[in-house]
Amino acid sequence: MDAVVRERADVDIVEVGPRDGLQNEDTLLSVAQKVELIERAVAAGARRIEAVSFVNPRLVPQMAGAEEVMAGVPRDVGASYIGLVLNRKGLERALAAGVDEINVVIPASDEFCQRNQGCSVADMLSVYEGIAADTVGTGITVSVTVSTAFGCPFEGDIPPERVVDIARRAAEAGADEIALADTIGVGVPRQVADLVPRVRSVAPAATLRCHFHNTRNTGYANALAAHEYGVTVLDASVGGFGGCPFAPAATGNIATEDLAYMLRRSGARTGADVGELARTGEWLGAALGMQPPALLGRAGDFPT
Amino acid sequence: MDAVVRERADVDIVEVGPRDGLQNEDTLLSVAQKVELIERAVAAGARRIEAVSFVNPRLVPQMAGAEEVMAGVPRDVGASYIGLVLNRKGLERALAAGVDEINVVIPASDEFCQRNQGCSVADMLSVYEGIAADTVGTGITVSVTVSTAFGCPFEGDIPPERVVDIARRAAEAGADEIALADTIGVGVPRQVADLVPRVRSVAPAATLRCHFHNTRNTGYANALAAHEYGVTVLDASVGGFGGCPFAPAATGNIATEDLAYMLRRSGARTGADVGELARTGEWLGAALGMQPPALLGRAGDFPT
Numbered sequence: 001m002d003a004v005v006r007e008r009a010d011v012d013i014v015e016v017g018p019r020d021g022l023q024n025e026d027t028l029l030s031v032a033q034k035v036e037l038i039e040r041a042v043a044a045g046a047r048r049i050e051a052v053s054f055v056n057p058r059l060v061p062q063m064a065g066a067e068e069v070m071a072g073v074p075r076d077v078g079a080s081y082i083g084l085v086l087n088r089k090g091l092e093r094a095l096a097a098g099v100d101e102i103n104v105v106i107p108a109s110d111e112f113c114q115r116n117q118g119c120s121v122a123d124m125l126s127v128y129e130g131i132a133a134d135t136v137g138t139g140i141t142v143s144v145t146v147s148t149a150f151g152c153p154f155e156g157d158i159p160p161e162r163v164v165d166i167a168r169r170a171a172e173a174g175a176d177e178i179a180l181a182d183t184i185g186v187g188v189p190r191q192v193a194d195l196v197p198r199v200r201s202v203a204p205a206a207t208l209r210c211h212f213h214n215t216r217n218t219g220y221a222n223a224l225a226a227h228e229y230g231v232t233v234l235d236a237s238v239g240g241f242g243g244c245p246f247a248p249a250a251t252g253n254i255a256t257e258d259l260a261y262m263l264r265r266s267g268a269r270t271g272a273d274v275g276e277l278a279r280t281g282e283w284l285g286a287a288l289g290m291q292p293p294a295l296l297g298r299a300g301d302f303p304t
Numbered sequence: 305m306d307a308v309v310r311e312r313a314d315v316d317i318v319e320v321g322p323r324d325g326l327q328n329e330d331t332l333l334s335v336a337q338k339v340e341l342i343e344r345a346v347a348a349g350a351r352r353i354e355a356v357s358f359v360n361p362r363l364v365p366q367m368a369g370a371e372e373v374m375a376g377v378p379r380d381v382g383a384s385y386i387g388l389v390l391n392r393k394g395l396e397r398a399l400a401a402g403v404d405e406i407n408v409v410i411p412a413s414d415e416f417c418q419r420n421q422g423c424s425v426a427d428m429l430s431v432y433e434g435i436a437a438d439t440v441g442t443g444i445t446v447s448v449t450v451s452t453a454f455g456c457p458f459e460g461d462i463p464p465e466r467v468v469d470i471a472r473r474a475a476e477a478g479a480d481e482i483a484l485a486d487t488i489g490v491g492v493p494r495q496v497a498d499l500v501p502r503v504r505s506v507a508p509a510a511t512l513r514c515h516f517h518n519t520r521n522t523g524y525a526n527a528l529a530a531h532e533y534g535v536t537v538l539d540a541s542v543g544g545f546g547g548c549p550f551a552p553a554a555t556g557n558i559a560t561e562d563l564a565y566m567l568r569r570s571g572a573r574t575g576a577d578v579g580e581l582a583r584t585g586e587w588l589g590a591a592l593g594m595q596p597p598a599l600l601g602r603a604g605d606f607p608t
Contacts, residue, residue, distance in 0.1 A: 218569075250602060265494075
């Protein structure tokens with residue numbers, strides 16, 4: 001692998017396929033398959049990759065083998081690897097495994113936080129602040145994802161003020177980047193237009209990032225809206241896999257290939273190779289035994 | 305059926321499921337099934353329905369039985385029925401069958417027009433002008449759909465000037481409404497933002513309408529962009545069925561239930577019952593033996 005240099009991007013797509021894309025799939029991939037997925041993503045232009053999660057593999061078997069995956073990923077190719085961390089033990093594992101960045105998820109809904117992470121939002125904020133303090137001097141980049149920011153399956157609509165408050169607290173504790181996540185795919189662009197400027201105003205030093213699921217076919221419109229509101233980092237999952245354990249029939253993240261297609265046709269550079277991504281999405285579908293929710297692989301590129 | 309009165313809509317969704325939704329499906333529905341589909345759409349709030357196509361049923365067997373379908377649709381429920389017409393013979397059949405509106409499709413691409421309709425764009429414009437002249441005094445509403453307006457599978461990008469010229473000619477010949485169609489689902493919102501004002505300026509008396517396919521996951525973003533640029537009429541197909549004979553693996557029209565969900569969450573009234581639409585999409589999927597491309601039926605509504 002030697003594709004280190006690529007064009008400057010207007011939008012950096014964070015490839016979350018290896019973590020969020022796989023986390024809710026019934027089929028478990030081997031370490032070798034996960035590494036191949038990451039290699040393929042890098043070859044298709046990915047430069048930031050959510051590669052692993054340092055959660056308990058007994059609770060989330062899809063995320064087993066995080067250390068082995070990190071030991072196998074291509075280095076010196078200009079790629080930055082993100083590990084999901086939900087507690088100090090996870091941080092220790094992440095540091096030992098050699099991730100470049102950690103991501104901490106803080107739900108905006110207490111009920112969701114309780115069911116998904118076993119604690120209240122206030123407790124999760126405290127845990128995060130401890131983790132952030134422990135990363136000082138490590139050279140690790142820290143991002144915080146505010147999940148269920150556009151709606152919660154248990155609490156319904158989430159007051160934007162709650163999202164803004166969490167973002168403020170995260171920024172004060174030193175988050176380099178704050179991601180707004182539509183975890184269950186209920187959001188619409190007018191929520192993006194409302195939330196993005198408000199979060200920017202309370203976290204001016206942090207990079208803003210957005211994470212959309214296409215659960216109800218609004219994900220791509222949301223991503224484009226975020227781009228229009230100046231967000232330069234967007235999450236996507238090759239093939240469009242992923243989902244939420246609380247919405248088992250639903251489709252997953254917006255697909256990297258379809259997002260890259262839309263952005264390219266919109267005049268925004270992403271550094272992504274749409275054709276290579278589509279092939280990777282189809283490859284991953286075969287590995288998981290599912291047709292990818294992504295459409296580019298089926299429909300073909302429109303190259304002009 | 306007695307649901308004649310409903311709230312005023314900000315966006316009128318034209319239900320194209322019975323025509324564009326079925327036209328490329330391998331499974332043929334009976335007349336009774338087509339009538340049930342239309343009855344269900346009306347019960348879910350549809351007030352304009354592309355019900356039938358007066359093409360040669362030997363060439364398009366999916367569209368057989370147009371007269372029988374029109375004889376069976378619910379009347380006196382406030383619904384307006386549209387028949388697709390591509391020549392004078394089709395117009396005669398449409399008038400005899402009692403449609404409320406006719407729609408004529410004029411591709412913006414010569415190669416597409418030749419393959420799909422067997423004539424040049426110039427010839428199709430002449431045919432349309434003859435049809436339009438013949439409708440004077442009939443009380444029938446006439447709409448023109450400019451197809452492949454966002455790209456052609458054979459010619460690639462379509463110069464916007466060509467779309468604008470066809471719209472101008474259509475308006476001069478008396479079109480009540482002009483629809484811009486992304487027949488193969490390659491468009492992005494910046495094309496909508498470019499085309500809509502230009503077409504409006506050459507056809508100020510015509511209602512503007514847009515027709516999007518979600519072939520590459522850009523359809524809903526395009527629909528929302530059209531709404532933002534003042535388009536008040538959008539086509540959609542319940543379940544998201546449909547497609548294009550020149551892209552056989554691709555998914556179809558934007559789904560009525562998903563569009564209605566996005567618009568409702570965006571604060572725009574459509575008069576649609578999202579839950580009833582989602583059930584109809586699932587019912588149609590069962591009738592066609594396919595999982596609907598629509599996502600609302602799988603994911604469930606987010607009612608707030």
